[in-house]
Amino acid sequence: MTGGAMLARGRGVTVWRQIAEAIEAEIAGGGLVPGTRLPTEAALTERFGVNRHTVRQAVKSLVDKGLVRVTQGSGTYVEAKPLSYPISTRTRFSEIVVGQARDPAGRLLGHRQAGASLEIAEALDLSPEDPVMLIESAHFADGVPISWALAAFPLPRFAEVPEVYGATGSITAALSACGVPDYRRASTRIGAAVADATDSARLEIAEGRPVLVIDSINVDPDGVPIQWARSHFCADRVRLTVGG
Structure with missing residues (x-):
């Protein structure tokens, strides 16, 4: 299954939010442990079959929720436990x-x-x-x-x-x-x-x-x-x- 096939484009939820929910579920399920570096923007774009702007919106929503942090020049990481x-x-x-x-x-x-x-x-x-x-x-x-x-x-x-x-x-x-x-x-x-x-x-x-x-x-x-x-x-x- 391609990344894009994971998205239900007709269910009334924006695509970027579905991407954020998918990544959040991986974090909650232990697939992405604290300190893990998220895939690059290009990799997420390919995985979900969307453009970079959509991926950026999804990642920003995760940053705003405190689930991931962006380190300039390094990447985006899953937040550690408090x-x-x-x-x-x-x-x-x-x-x-x-x-x-x-x-x-x-x-x-x-x-x-x-x-x-x-x-x-x-x-x-x-x-x-x-x-x-x-x-x-x-x-x-x-x-x-x-x-x-x-x-x-x-x-x-x-x-x-x-x-x-x-x-x-x-x-x-x-x-x-x-x-x-x-x-x-x-x-x-x-x-x-x-x-x-x-x-x-x-x-x-x-x-x-x-x-x-x-x-x-x-x-x-x-x-x-x-x-x-x-x-x-x-x-x-x-x-x-x-x-x-």
């Missing part, structure tokens, strides 16, 4: 990811010195315009983007954070290099939003997809605030749990 992400007084991205047999990675996107905004100054017990180091970073599990964040650290105490984080991809290592071998989460605030253009590019998701926005404050062993962060998580890729 990462269980506990939030507690000791939240460590790498430990969470490794504990679920996945490979963690962090990437420095940029950094700059700036005066603390009112929000950051309040979080870090500073005066407005006190100097802070701002860093933007992205975080991955098995190469899949899970979150990106903007974080602030008081200066001059944490001037080395960008260099160490850029080399290691680890905030824990960066704080340790600045004389903070351990730290704890003092507060967490969880909200929701829809993905904008920045979220779309950094998380490889369609604009309008749900995003979890988490504001957090970490303190050193003496209770001194050392880090404020605002993290954007792809909501479909994590399952948050809140504990002690």
Whole structure:
């Protein structure tokens, strides 16, 4: 049977939707496991006997539903199962990811010195315009983007954070290099939003997809605030749990 023969063109359901349903059924049935690369656009066009525009509509609908993700220059992949992400007084991205047999990675996107905004100054017990180091970073599990964040650290105490984080991809290592071998989460605030253009590019998701926005404050062993962060998580890729 040819791919085109699989489609019932007279049953009142658009062709692209039938293609999306067929691929979704393969995912649900285990024929396409998480992390699998979908056939190329040309291969799907030949399989279903349709034009490329129709295939693109079908794939876009799967992206919008969070079933697959498009990686520029690489292809389209079946989404992995959501990462269980506990939030507690000791939240460590790498430990969470490794504990679920996945490979963690962090990437420095940029950094700059700036005066603390009112929000950051309040979080870090500073005066407005006190100097802070701002860093933007992205975080991955098995190469899949899970979150990106903007974080602030008081200066001059944490001037080395960008260099160490850029080399290691680890905030824990960066704080340790600045004389903070351990730290704890003092507060967490969880909200929701829809993905904008920045979220779309950094998380490889369609604009309008749900995003979890988490504001957090970490303190050193003496209770001194050392880090404020605002993290954007792809909501479909994590399952948050809140504990002690």
